[in-house]
Amino acid sequence: MNRTKKSSAIVAGILSLSLIAAACGSDEETTTTTEAAAATTTAAAADESTTTAAAAETTVAGGVETTAAPTESSTAMSADTGVAVDYAALQGDLVSSGATFPKAFYDEAIATLAEEAPDLVIEYGGGGSGKGRSDLQEKVVDFAGTDSTVKEEDFAKFTGGEFVYVPTVLAPITLSYNMAGIDELQLTPATIAAIFQLEITNWSDPLIAADNPDATLPDEAIVVARRADGSGTTDNFSKFLNAAVGPDTTGEWLLGTGSELEWPEGTQAGDGNSGVAQIISSTEGAIGYVDLSDANANGFKFAAVQNKAGNFVLPTLDATTAAAEGVEVKDDLTFFVGWADGDQAYPIAAQTWIIAYTTQDDPAKAENIRGFLTYLLTEGQELAPSIDFAPLPDELREMAMANIAKIGA
Amino acid sequence: MTLTLSDLRTKKQVGDRVFRYSTLVGGAVILIVLALIAYTISSKSSLIFRTEGLDFFTERRWAPSADKPVFGALSFIYGTAITALIAVLLAVPVSLGLALFTTQVAPKWLKKPLVTLTDTVAVVPSVVFGLWGIIYLAPKLVGFFKNLSGWFDGIPVLSSIFGTVSAGRSFLTAGLILAVMITPIITSLAREVIETCPQTDRDGALALGATRWEMITGAVMPHSVGGIVGAVMLGLGRAMGETIAAALVIGSSPTITANIFSSGDSLPSVIAFQWGEATSDEKRSALIAMGLTLFVLTLIVNFAATAVVTRAMKRMQGAS
Numbered sequence: 001m002n003r004t005k006k007s008s009a010i011v012a013g014i015l016s017l018s019l020i021a022a023a024c025g026s027d028e029e030t031t032t033t034t035e036a037a038a039a040t041t042t043a044a045a046a047d048e049s050t051t052t053a054a055a056a057e058t059t060v061a062g063g064v065e066t067t068a069a070p071t072e073s074s075t076a077m078s079a080d081t082g083v084a085v086d087y088a089a090l091q092g093d094l095v096s097s098g099a100t101f102p103k104a105f106y107d108e109a110i111a112t113l114a115e116e117a118p119d120l121v122i123e124y125g126g127g128g129s130g131k132g133r134s135d136l137q138e139k140v141v142d143f144a145g146t147d148s149t150v151k152e153e154d155f156a157k158f159t160g161g162e163f164v165y166v167p168t169v170l171a172p173i174t175l176s177y178n179m180a181g182i183d184e185l186q187l188t189p190a191t192i193a194a195i196f197q198l199e200i201t202n203w204s205d206p207l208i209a210a211d212n213p214d215a216t217l218p219d220e221a222i223v224v225a226r227r228a229d230g231s232g233t234t235d236n237f238s239k240f241l242n243a244a245v246g247p248d249t250t251g252e253w254l255l256g257t258g259s260e261l262e263w264p265e266g267t268q269a270g271d272g273n274s275g276v277a278q279i280i281s282s283t284e285g286a287i288g289y290v291d292l293s294d295a296n297a298n299g300f301k302f303a304a305v306q307n308k309a310g311n312f313v314l315p316t317l318d319a320t321t322a323a324a325e326g327v328e329v330k331d332d333l334t335f336f337v338g339w340a341d342g343d344q345a346y347p348i349a350a351q352t353w354i355i356a357y358t359t360q361d362d363p364a365k366a367e368n369i370r371g372f373l374t375y376l377l378t379e380g381q382e383l384a385p386s387i388d389f390a391p392l393p394d395e396l397r398e399m400a401m402a403n404i405a406k407i408g409a
Numbered sequence: 410m411t412l413t414l415s416d417l418r419t420k421k422q423v424g425d426r427v428f429r430y431s432t433l434v435g436g437a438v439i440l441i442v443l444a445l446i447a448y449t450i451s452s453k454s455s456l457i458f459r460t461e462g463l464d465f466f467t468e469r470r471w472a473p474s475a476d477k478p479v480f481g482a483l484s485f486i487y488g489t490a491i492t493a494l495i496a497v498l499l500a501v502p503v504s505l506g507l508a509l510f511t512t513q514v515a516p517k518w519l520k521k522p523l524v525t526l527t528d529t530v531a532v533v534p535s536v537v538f539g540l541w542g543i544i545y546l547a548p549k550l551v552g553f554f555k556n557l558s559g560w561f562d563g564i565p566v567l568s569s570i571f572g573t574v575s576a577g578r579s580f581l582t583a584g585l586i587l588a589v590m591i592t593p594i595i596t597s598l599a600r601e602v603i604e605t606c607p608q609t610d611r612d613g614a615l616a617l618g619a620t621r622w623e624m625i626t627g628a629v630m631p632h633s634v635g636g637i638v639g640a641v642m643l644g645l646g647r648a649m650g651e652t653i654a655a656a657l658v659i660g661s662s663p664t665i666t667a668n669i670f671s672s673g674d675s676l677p678s679v680i681a682f683q684w685g686e687a688t689s690d691e692k693r694s695a696l697i698a699m700g701l702t703l704f705v706l707t708l709i710v711n712f713a714a715t716a717v718v719t720r721a722m723k724r725m726q727g728a729s
Contacts, residue, residue, distance in 0.1 A: 127685070128685050128686050129686075130685070130686045130687075130688040131685065131686075133688070134688065221575060223575050223576045228661035228682045228683075229682045229683060229685060229686060230474070230683060230685070230686025230687070231686070256475065256476070258474035258475070259474060259686060260473060260474050260683070260686070261474075262470065262471070262472040262475060263662060265662060265663070265664040265665075265666065265671070266575060266662065266664060266671055266672060267660075267662045267672065268575070268576050268578055268660050268661075268662065268672050269660060269661035269662050269672070269682075270661070271656075271657075271661075271682055278543060278544075279576070279578070282543070282544075282547065282548040282577065283548070283551070283576045283577065284551075286576065
């Protein structure tokens with residue numbers, strides 16, 4: 001009895017000691033990370049001041065979000081688009097799944113729409129573009145989010161017949177890096193291709209120096225961070241490189257395109273945008289492609305990338321919307337927003353669609369889907385900048401509204 | 410009321426029968442589940458074996474979404490093998506030392522808490538080890554790896570094993586995490602085996618004037634070596650099949666190299682990360698085939714371990 005008491009006391013003692021040690025250790029961690037965050041916040045602030053419009057838009061959107069009264073917004077909408085939806089009358093539930101890239105935006109829109117349409121319950125499950133498309137094929141969901149378009153050979157798999165693409169939102173993909181001593185970085189597509197194919201492995205490489213004539217570059221190894229899972233972000237990043245310096249143009253990028261690539265041996269891969277962000281934040285010398293919201297959440301520094309017009313542009317929301325203005329849109333509203341024309345267009349950006357069947361079994365369901373999508377393209381667009389997503393340009397938005405109208409019963 | 414013999418017999422028989430059938434069902438369920446798993450994964454992976462044949466095991470390229478897709482499992486098999494090997498190499502000395510210390514050397518008051526502590530490590534969920542690995546261990550290890558790589562620079566063979574360091578996620582990091590995870594398993598099994606060594610053998614050795622070290626090497630080890638080998642193999646099986654902890658720290662970059670500081674990938678890790686977006690039939694089939702490979706490998710290791718342990722047990726019973 002006495003002995004067991006004694007030994008359990010020892011165990012408890014050791015455990016609590018290790019817990020205390022852990023607590024102290026993590027304290028240290030937090031202070032250092034906050035410092036880093038503080039340092040980079042100022043950098044981000046500087047970035048924003050150069051693109052004042054983006055900042056201004058964000059605050060306006062914030063104001064609308066808090067003060068929006070149902071009547072005010074519905075009148076605004078009818079003036080805007082000629083489509084008025086009486087959200088309060090919508091009833092029922094919608095189930096959806098798909099792309100994780102716009103999930104934060106959809107979740108935000110669903111939450112604010114719930115205030116106007118209390119009887120409409122919408123669930124967006126995420127799970128990836130591939131899951132969304134196969135869920136919609138089997139009619140498990142009412143609509144699906146996808147970052148990439150459906151291949152022609154898969155059309156037959158969609159048991160509900162014809163479907164439409166509705167583009168919803170855009171976002172820049174940043175080239176974030178963690179390298180002390182480099183506060184501003186400019187990269188041309190050819191240099192990016194060389195870095196991500198591990199052809200250059202040091203920050204002081206002449207190729208990087210040529211892009212940054214005024215900078216003093218540290219003699220440190222480059223660590224490439226990329227996605228381990230199949231991802232629309234990888235797809236859009238590789239499509240940008242392929243369009244800019246692929247085999248059809250100057251020929252520096254040889255890994256092709258796709259949601260997963262055959263990377264050279266020796267890269268570091270993480271699961272999801274947050275996994276890549278974790279590698280960058282914990283590895284001195286790392287560079288990787290992550291979406292803007294993860295880059296901002298981690299306080300990363302990111303590179304200005306040379307666009308088609310030859311200008312180095314930072315990944316701002318304005319520069320992303322600007323890229324979409326010059327984009328070539330196909331009849332079914334599919335398009336690729338990367339490597340677009342325009343002086344101020346940021347060249348690496350991602351687009352995303354919601355796909356839904358044009359013929360719904362139930363008229364009320366059709367009305368609910370139209371209602372939600374209309375909300376995304378009207379008031380939702382104003383919410384987008386506050387969570388690091390770029391709204392669609394007006395012309396594209398009107399085309400998208402026309403596609404929503406095709407959804408019927 | 411008198412209880413006749415026949416009453417007693419029927420009562421007893423009912424209880425016997427219920428017990429017998431319930432154990433039979435229990436045993437059968439395990440076998441059926443195992444058979445169903447084996448059947449499902451082999452039938453679902455047959456597609457890739459039809460298209461790729463045995464090249465699946467010898468091809469090192471993994472390019473599932475190329476224009477002409479290539480599915481090779483070699484670099485993942487290599488990664489699984491090398492991380493499990495590192496884990497066993499690191500864990501065995503520590504486990505044996507711990508087991509011998511607790512059974513032979515430690516004073517009584519220290520023995521119980523030590524046993525409890527090692528068993529506590531065994532119940533820590535593997536994802537916790539993985540998270541600790543990426544958040545704390547991997548970034549901290551980079552400096553140490555660089556030093557290590559510097560020491561062996563220029564020495565043949567060793568300089569290619571301890572090659573250039575890029576970042577904290579590597580074969581060695583995964584091996585380290587796995588070593589921590591399998592240490593308690595090997596320790597507690599080895600401890601139990603060592604404890605079966607008869608006190609008379611040990612006393613005899615000491616009475617002949619052996620030191621404690623000679624007693625351990627001369628009396629305890631020969632008696633327990635079979636059981637310890639079995640314990641190590643069970644640990645190896647665990648290390649090969651461990652998914653999430655290894656997946657988080659290995660770097661997920663299919664690589665075949667002698668450099669243990671390089672990032673790589675393993676069978677369970679690629680299944681976990683790439684299943685979600687595996688939309689083509691071939692890719693699904695290839696991932697399931699990797700699962701099958703892992704299943705067969707761990708089965709072989711486990712069967713071998715069981716065989717070694719049973720043989721050792723039999724011999725020990727014969728000896729004592």
